[in-house]
Structures are given as C-alpha cells and as structure tokens.
Amino acid sequence: MSDLIDDDASGVNAPEFTVTELSGAVKRLIEGEFSHVRIRGEVGRVSMPRSGHMYLDLKDDRSVISGVIWKGVAGRLATLPEEGMEVIATGRLTTFPGQSKYQIVIEDIKPAGAGALMAMLEKRKAALAAEGLFDATRKQELPYLPEVIGVVTSPSGAVIRDILHRLRDRFPRKVLIWPVAVQGTACAAEVANAIRGFNAMTTGGAMPRPDLIIVARGGGSIEDLWGFNEEVVVRAAAESEIPLISAVGHETDTTLIDYAADMRAPTPTAAAELAVPVRMELLGWLETQSARLTRALTQGVGQRGQRLRDLSRALPRADALLDGPRQRLDGWGERLPQALTRSVQLRRVRLSDTSGALRPAMLRRGLEADKRRLSATAPRLPTGLQRVVDARREALGRRADRLSIAPLKADLKRKSDDLLRLSLRLSDAGGRQIDNWSKQIEALERLRETLGYKATLQRGYAVVRGDGDVVTSKKSAAQAASLEIEFADGRLTLGGKPPRKKPKDTPEQGSLL
Known part of the structure; x- marks a missing residue:
C-alpha cells in the first residue's frame, strides 16, 4: 500500500485538453470578452491580395496588433488605410488557431481626425508630384471657343444648373453631362471612369467628342471632397488628352485634382467663364475691328491717290519726252541711203577679190593632187x-x-520557275481579293436592304404617293388627283377627285387613309 502511495505524481487529477479544445476555449473567451472594441493606432504594414481582403498592422510605440478587413467591408470604406496614417478602428477581437495568434476583425476604420487626413494628403501629394503628374509642362492650353463641353458632376445638384446658366448667358455651346456621384465611396471610380470615357470617344462619331472637360462639385468638408483626392482620379486627370478644368469646392477648397488639371477654377460658375468668352464682347470687338479696317482702307486709298497726284505733277510732258528721239530718228533717216550705198560697194569689192583667186587652172591643179594621193x-x-x-x-x-x-539554260529554267511561282501567288492573291470584295458587296447589300424602306414595308407599313410625290399629311392627300399606295407585295392605285366643300353644319369625318 505504501508503494502505491509513493508512486502518485502531483497534478494527476488535473483535466487534459487537446490542442483544438484549448484553442477553441481561448477563442470563445477572447471573442466573448472583446466582442466590440475601438482601437487607436498607427497603420503599419498593409497588403491586399487578389482575394480583395485587406491585411494590416495597428501599432503604437510598444505593441502591434494584426488586423483584417474583409472584402465586403473594404469596398464600403470611404477612406482606405495607408501605411503611416493614424486611425481609429472598430471591430472585434478573435484568434487564429492555425498560427496561435489573435487579431482584430475591423468593421469600420477612419482617420483619427482631420490631421491624419491632411498628413495622408500631403504624403500622397508629394508622391504624385515626384512622378511629374503636377508639372506645368504637362498642362494643355484651353480651346478658345470649344464646340462641345463635357461636364462631370452630379445631374441633380445646383452645380450643373449654374454651369448651364452661365454658358447660356456668355456663349451657348453643346454640353454633354456625365452623371457621377460627387461624394462617398463610389465617387473616385465614377469620376475617373467619366474622364476616361470622354477621352475614349472618337471625333466625328455618333456622340460628339468634347473639346473641353469640366469636373465640378460644390463646397464641402475635406471628407466630402476626399473622392477628388484619390490617386485614380488624379491619374485620370493627368492622362486626359482633352483639356480639363477642375472646379471642385469653393475658392478656399483645394484637392489633388486641382494640381493635375490643366486649369483650376475657384467655383463651377468660374469654370464656365473660363470655358467660353462673352459672345456680345466678341461681336463688339468684331464690329470695332471692322470699322478700323474700313477706316484703314479708306485712308490708304486716299493717301495713295494723293501720292499719285504728287508724282504726276513731277513728271515731264509727253511732247518734251518725244522731242529728242524724234530728232535722232530724222537724222538717222537722212544718213540711211548713203550708208546702204557704201555697204553695197564694200561688199562688191570683197567679192571681186575672192573670185579672182578661184581660176580654172588652180582648181585643176588641186583636183590632180587629190587624185595622186588617192591612187597612192x-x-x-x-x-x-x-x-x-x-x-x-x-x-x-x-x-x-x-x-x-x-549556264544560259540553267538561268532560263530558274527564271521560268520564279515566273511560275509568282504567277501562282498572284492568282491566289487575286482570288482572295475577289472573295473579300464579294463579301463586302454582300454585306453592303444586306445593309442597304435593312436601311431601305422596303424592309419597313415588310413590317406592315405602306407608302402613299399623290400625283407621283410622297404624301405625308391629310391635306396633301385630299388635294391629290390620284393616290397610289405601295405595300410590301405591290402597289394599289386609287382614282381621286377634287375635294368637295363640306357644309358648315356637317361634322368633319376622318380620312380612311
């Protein structure tokens, strides 16, 4: 009996737990005691894998707590946490038994006051400026008088009414409105998509491409305007090929899109004033320029006429100009007969001298010398x-x-083979080209049939012609001498008569057609 008592070990009666049981008990204890907590700290490491969930660390000067934001919650957040930002996170503590660690499942996270937002804003501004998105060399000049203006704003606010009213007063233009949310979680994505959507339009398409874009919103707090500080909006504004005016908030409000835009307007109304000139001022300037041009032309013609009159008085008389040439002509006329007689005499003397050397005996001697030389x-x-x-x-x-x-035969065979190969390629290319043309002609023919009025007749409509012309009203049909109705399967001609005047007391009946 004493041996049995001596073999007893301490703690034999303590309960035994499996690892899973102990982990589950710890999990239930922590989740029961800390089902809802609020934590203030600085955001450390942040990662977002392809799953869409967000993993981050919350830390202070001595401790670190891991946190997770599920995909659905992350999509509803107004401001996504960034490394170094001071935040207040609300959620519940839980454990992760697979790694023996605890973490907070965050249900809401906000910057810890306006100071945190401004710190994050300054950090983002510096990073984007370092990429050159705010450089003045990237900015474009605004068109002087755009034909089409695209406006990115809320369609139900007072901003769009102010812009349209101001444009109508200054210089009416075509306006395309892209409705977006101007605050909240969807604001940044919708504004960026609107800017890129306007740039994706083609010139001369069914929907005209804007020559100028205005991004506008009324005033508000920094939280209300935060969508225009998001990086996606800033990059869309910087990449815009269409000149862009930023009119977000009041004159004292500044967002990051203001730095990336080609022009910043203090208010939406001022953006409309920057977009177009005043029509009446242009007309007045045009009238002033026209009057100045008329005066300049009149003065120019008068000055040239006076100059011509001054020069004409300085010119000598026509008779005085002709006196000298007339005298010289008379002198040459008197000397001409003597000069002709002397010239004939001189030529006669030279002819006598030249003919004297051409005697028959001299010619015969030359001919005999040539014969001897030829014989030799x-x-x-x-x-x-x-x-x-x-x-x-x-x-x-x-x-x-x-x-x-x-070699000639080999070269001839090689060139014959090349000619045959080129002929086959030309035949194949010609066949393919003819097939393509045939398909294009068939497609155009189908399009012609679809767009023609014959297809409309197949759906039960008819074309009414009166005296050879298409009739589009009851009055024209009543005045026609004959009517012809064209259906899908043929035409029907109705002989008409001039309309008789109806008695005033007889009620008007509707035409059968």
Whole structure:
C-alpha cells in the first residue's frame, strides 16, 4: 500500500485538453470578452491580395496588433488605410488557431481626425508630384471657343444648373453631362471612369467628342471632397488628352485634382467663364475691328491717290519726252541711203577679190593632187581592211568560247520557275481579293436592304404617293388627283377627285387613309 502511495505524481487529477479544445476555449473567451472594441493606432504594414481582403498592422510605440478587413467591408470604406496614417478602428477581437495568434476583425476604420487626413494628403501629394503628374509642362492650353463641353458632376445638384446658366448667358455651346456621384465611396471610380470615357470617344462619331472637360462639385468638408483626392482620379486627370478644368469646392477648397488639371477654377460658375468668352464682347470687338479696317482702307486709298497726284505733277510732258528721239530718228533717216550705198560697194569689192583667186587652172591643179594621193592610198586599203577583219574575227572567237549554252539554260529554267511561282501567288492573291470584295458587296447589300424602306414595308407599313410625290399629311392627300399606295407585295392605285366643300353644319369625318 505504501508503494502505491509513493508512486502518485502531483497534478494527476488535473483535466487534459487537446490542442483544438484549448484553442477553441481561448477563442470563445477572447471573442466573448472583446466582442466590440475601438482601437487607436498607427497603420503599419498593409497588403491586399487578389482575394480583395485587406491585411494590416495597428501599432503604437510598444505593441502591434494584426488586423483584417474583409472584402465586403473594404469596398464600403470611404477612406482606405495607408501605411503611416493614424486611425481609429472598430471591430472585434478573435484568434487564429492555425498560427496561435489573435487579431482584430475591423468593421469600420477612419482617420483619427482631420490631421491624419491632411498628413495622408500631403504624403500622397508629394508622391504624385515626384512622378511629374503636377508639372506645368504637362498642362494643355484651353480651346478658345470649344464646340462641345463635357461636364462631370452630379445631374441633380445646383452645380450643373449654374454651369448651364452661365454658358447660356456668355456663349451657348453643346454640353454633354456625365452623371457621377460627387461624394462617398463610389465617387473616385465614377469620376475617373467619366474622364476616361470622354477621352475614349472618337471625333466625328455618333456622340460628339468634347473639346473641353469640366469636373465640378460644390463646397464641402475635406471628407466630402476626399473622392477628388484619390490617386485614380488624379491619374485620370493627368492622362486626359482633352483639356480639363477642375472646379471642385469653393475658392478656399483645394484637392489633388486641382494640381493635375490643366486649369483650376475657384467655383463651377468660374469654370464656365473660363470655358467660353462673352459672345456680345466678341461681336463688339468684331464690329470695332471692322470699322478700323474700313477706316484703314479708306485712308490708304486716299493717301495713295494723293501720292499719285504728287508724282504726276513731277513728271515731264509727253511732247518734251518725244522731242529728242524724234530728232535722232530724222537724222538717222537722212544718213540711211548713203550708208546702204557704201555697204553695197564694200561688199562688191570683197567679192571681186575672192573670185579672182578661184581660176580654172588652180582648181585643176588641186583636183590632180587629190587624185595622186588617192591612187597612192588605194593599194594599201585591202590589206588594212583584211587585218581589221582578222582581228575582229579573232576577238569574236574568244568571246564565243566564253558563251556556253549550259549556264544560259540553267538561268532560263530558274527564271521560268520564279515566273511560275509568282504567277501562282498572284492568282491566289487575286482570288482572295475577289472573295473579300464579294463579301463586302454582300454585306453592303444586306445593309442597304435593312436601311431601305422596303424592309419597313415588310413590317406592315405602306407608302402613299399623290400625283407621283410622297404624301405625308391629310391635306396633301385630299388635294391629290390620284393616290397610289405601295405595300410590301405591290402597289394599289386609287382614282381621286377634287375635294368637295363640306357644309358648315356637317361634322368633319376622318380620312380612311
């Protein structure tokens, strides 16, 4: 008996737990005691995997707590947490038995006051400025008189009414409104999509592409305007190929889109004033310029007329200009017969001198000398010709040896193969081109049939013609001498008569057509 008592170990009666049981008990204890807590701290590491959930750390100077924001909650947050931001998180504590750790499941998270928002805003502003999104060299000039103005704002607020009223007073233009939410969680995505949507429009399309974009919103707190501080909105404004005016808030309100926009307006009404000039001022300026042009032309013509009159008085008389040439002509006319007689005499003397040297005896001597020279040269001509022919024949023989028929045949076969290959390619390309043209013609024919009025007749409509012209009213049908109705399966002609005047007491009946 004493041996049994001595073998007892301390703590034998303590209960035994499995690891899962102990982890579950700790989990129930923590979740029961801390089912709803609010924590103030600084956001540390932040990560968002493809699942859409957000994982982060909340820390102070001595401790760190892991946190998780599920995808559905993250999508509803007005401001997403960023590293270094001081926040107040609301949620419940729970454990993660797989790693023996506890964490807070965050149901709501907000910046800890306006100071935290401003700190995050300054940090984001510095990062975007470092990328060059706010550089003045990126900004575009506003068009002087845009044909179409795109407005990104709420369609139900007073902002759009102020803009339209101001545009109507200054210079009426076409306005395209892209309705968006101007505050809340959906604001940033909708504004960015609207800016990119306007830029994606094609010039000359069914919906005209704006020449200028105005992003407008009324005043509000920093939380209300926070959507226009989001990075997606700033990048969309900086990437816009269409000049953009930012008119967010009042004159004292500043958001990051103001730095990325090509022009900042203090109010939405001021944005409308920047967008278009005053029509009446332009008309007045045009009338002033027209009057100045008329005065300038009148003065110019008058000055040139006076100058012409001054110059004409300085010119000599026409008779005085012709006196000298007339006298010279008379003198030359008197000297001309003598000069002609002397010239003929001089030419007669030169002809006599030249003909004296051409005597028959001299010509015969020259002819006999040429005959002797030809007789001496003739015997040597056959020998010289034979030597030239032999040399040419020898050179031709050397060249004929180099012209073998085999290379010529190989080259001819190679070029024949190339010609055949090119002919086949040309035939295939021509066939494909003809097929494409045929398909295009068939598509155009189907489109013509679809857009033509024949397709409308197939749906039960009819075309009424009166005296050869299409009738579109009861009065025109009543005045026509004959009517022709075209249905899908043919035409029906009705003989008409001039309408008779109805008695005043007879009630008007509707036409059968």
